[in-house]
Amino acid sequence: MPTRWSTFPVEFRGGLISSLSPLQHGINAVGSARLLQNYEPSKEGGYKKILGYEKFIDGTVPGSGVMLGVKVANQTKVIAVRKNGSNVSQYYINSGSSWSSLGSAANLGGKVKGVDFNFDGTHKIIFVDGNNIPAVFEDATDTLSFPSGYPSDVVGGEHVEVYKQHIFISKGNTISFSVPYDETDFSTALGGGSISVGHTITGLKVFRDQLFIFSRNSIQRLVGSSVADFQLIPVTEDIGCIDGDTIQEVGGDVMFLAADGLRLLGATDRIGDFSINLPSQVIEKDVLDFINTYGSFTSLVVRRKSQYRILGYSSSENTETTKALLGTRFPENFQWAKTQGIKANVADGRYVPDFELIVFAADDGYVYRLETGSSFNGENIQAIYESPFMPIDDPKTRKTLYTMALYVEAGGAFKVDVDFNFDLYKIKNYNDQVQPPTIVLENTGSTSASLYGSSSTVYNTSLYGTELDKVYNSPVIGAGTTFSFRIEDNSTNPSHSLDTAVFEYATFDRR
Numbered sequence: 001m002p003t004r005w006s007t008f009p010v011e012f013r014g015g016l017i018s019s020l021s022p023l024q025h026g027i028n029a030v031g032s033a034r035l036l037q038n039y040e041p042s043k044e045g046g047y048k049k050i051l052g053y054e055k056f057i058d059g060t061v062p063g064s065g066v067m068l069g070v071k072v073a074n075q076t077k078v079i080a081v082r083k084n085g086s087n088v089s090q091y092y093i094n095s096g097s098s099w100s101s102l103g104s105a106a107n108l109g110g111k112v113k114g115v116d117f118n119f120d121g122t123h124k125i126i127f128v129d130g131n132n133i134p135a136v137f138e139d140a141t142d143t144l145s146f147p148s149g150y151p152s153d154v155v156g157g158e159h160v161e162v163y164k165q166h167i168f169i170s171k172g173n174t175i176s177f178s179v180p181y182d183e184t185d186f187s188t189a190l191g192g193g194s195i196s197v198g199h200t201i202t203g204l205k206v207f208r209d210q211l212f213i214f215s216r217n218s219i220q221r222l223v224g225s226s227v228a229d230f231q232l233i234p235v236t237e238d239i240g241c242i243d244g245d246t247i248q249e250v251g252g253d254v255m256f257l258a259a260d261g262l263r264l265l266g267a268t269d270r271i272g273d274f275s276i277n278l279p280s281q282v283i284e285k286d287v288l289d290f291i292n293t294y295g296s297f298t299s300l301v302v303r304r305k306s307q308y309r310i311l312g313y314s315s316s317e318n319t320e321t322t323k324a325l326l327g328t329r330f331p332e333n334f335q336w337a338k339t340q341g342i343k344a345n346v347a348d349g350r351y352v353p354d355f356e357l358i359v360f361a362a363d364d365g366y367v368y369r370l371e372t373g374s375s376f377n378g379e380n381i382q383a384i385y386e387s388p389f390m391p392i393d394d395p396k397t398r399k400t401l402y403t404m405a406l407y408v409e410a411g412g413a414f415k416v417d418v419d420f421n422f423d424l425y426k427i428k429n430y431n432d433q434v435q436p437p438t439i440v441l442e443n444t445g446s447t448s449a450s451l452y453g454s455s456s457t458v459y460n461t462s463l464y465g466t467e468l469d470k471v472y473n474s475p476v477i478g479a480g481t482t483f484s485f486r487i488e489d490n491s492t493n494p495s496h497s498l499d500t501a502v503f504e505y506a507t508f509d510r511r
Contacts, residue, residue: 005402008392010501012385015041015328015335018285022424023395025388026482033337034484035386039498041328041335043305046409048497049383049489050326050339052373053360059098060365063090066315067361069112071125072350073139078359079125080367081112089129091137091144094367102144105132110158111245111346117162119181126183128157128169136183147184151176153194154186159244161204163211164225166192170201175213180226193227203244205265207254212265214241214256219265219276239263239276242291245346246299250308251329255279257297257310261287262327279327279334286338290325298344300358302371303351308334311344315363319343320379341376374412375492382490385498389424389482392505400479403504406472406487412494414472416487422480476503 014032017025025034033039033047042048056078061067063082068089071079077093079102084090089109092099109129114137116125123139133155137144153176157169167178176194179185186192199215206212211222213232217240224230239258241247246257254265262280280287294312301308306329312322322343327334342360347370349358358370368377375381392399401420408414487498 005504005506008390008503008505010387010390010503012046012498012500013041013335015282016286016337017282017388019282020388022389023391023482026390026484027395029388030390032388033385034388035384035486036337037340038338038381038383039385040305040307040326040337041330042497043328043330044497046497046499047337047385049381049495051371051495052375052377052381052492053342053368053370054373054375054377056359056367056369057094057097057099059094061092061099061361061367062101063365066313066345066363067365067367068109068129068346069114069127070346070359070361070367071112071114071127071348072357072359073125073137074123075350075352075355075357077139077142078348078357078367079114079137080361081127081129082365083108089132091127091135093142102137102142103135103146105129105135105146107131113158113160113244114348115160115162117167117183119165119183124183126160126167128160130158131156134160134169134183149184151186151194159201159204161206161211163206163222168204168211170204170213173197173200173215175201175204175222177227177230188227191227193230195222195230195232197232199240201244202241203247203256205247205249205254205256207249207265212254214244214247216240216242216259235265236276243297246297246310248299248301248308250301250303250327251306253329255299255308255327257291257299259291262308262310262325280325280336283325283336286336287325290323293323296345298347298360300347300349300360300370302356302358303349304356309339311339311342311347311360313343313345313362317343319362319376341379341381342370374494378492380490380492383488385487387484387486389421389484391482394507395481398479398481398508399483399505400508401476401483401503401505404474404476404485405502406474407470407499407501408472409470409497409499410494411496413491414489414493414496415491416489418474419486419488420476420478421484421486422478422482424482479508 011031016036017032039047061080063084065083069081090104091102109131112129114127125137127135159170167183179190179192203214213220219235241256264277296313299310308327311324324339326337343362344360347360361367
């Protein structure tokens, strides 16, 4: 009697999950991942290899040590802050292929935080660094000033926001606000003032027409429009933010790092009510490991992808091993992944229609632009997907795999290695490669599709504009009660999306 083959499709969706036991994972979340590195859950479906990064300009920012701040001023200009030879914080702006000085603070500050504002038709940015007086940058003239006359509660300000045409600056447990439409005057007689919130402030964020004030163990919100009716209202006294650099608005909510994971400050249907959700619960182990590994964090948002990234920084860790967490917002939840190979102490981004500029910097003197190219500044991007251990239909019967068909959307040259494990542990390591040629070909008989600019294309012979291969078939040799497979692309090949894998198998005796 001939053996009857069956098919088993694995649709790539669900993202990284580490909160389930191995067998529950393979039964309840087929297509999710137990490792998803440098692949991102894509809003177009499947898992997409992330884009890379490259130097924003060729020149290094003068000075030494870790970069203290980066801020996108406009579509072509970035401000960077670094310690100079006099051991104070110096501000620079890109000019051609080098960096020009804007001026220096009086002392060495900590991480620099900046916020945009426009009170009089002129785009400006105000910076604080936890030690110096605020610095004000004027975009139209590329000038930076350090205005005098700030009160003591503002000098050494740690966080800054703009709310209701006031500048709000926090220091310790006090939040000070300026006179309306004036970033330099904080006098109470003209509408400025200060409020003690009772806890050391770790971050500020304007959201839903309210100013949210974070501490390590509480969240409060400020409502009103002027000193006459500002009112402080508690949101929660049990949950807070441990690092203000992790606060970002993404997909209509505010994400921040709490002691137990990444949380969302989400508005509910009731007016003035907010829910504090924990969308990172499905990767709880990974988040807690991440918090314990890094003592410093930064974050960014890829707005066109509704994507949040939190990056850890350690001066002693190599760029190649530095990790980050990535979450893509879907209508029903966040789906998660990891990145490896992006080292950042500070980051910033600006989005305008049809254009998004995201930059980051660490300690090598360069400012890098993210979401561009297919390499990490010329180095390979190692993208890995590992499936859960899947029993297919019955965890007690033995299955033999025969073929695998991998459905992808390739943006160019495509090559991945596929590895199989059986029975919840590694019995054998099959290294079957789905290996199209360097130039991706669609099997059309005697003609081939070619990539323009590749060293393997031949003038007057190669064909352009033909569809690239979307289905890659490979034999599989292996058997077990459960199986897991690993897909790896360690190259500078263009980004591709993993859509679905379809396996042909046969079921044999019950174990």
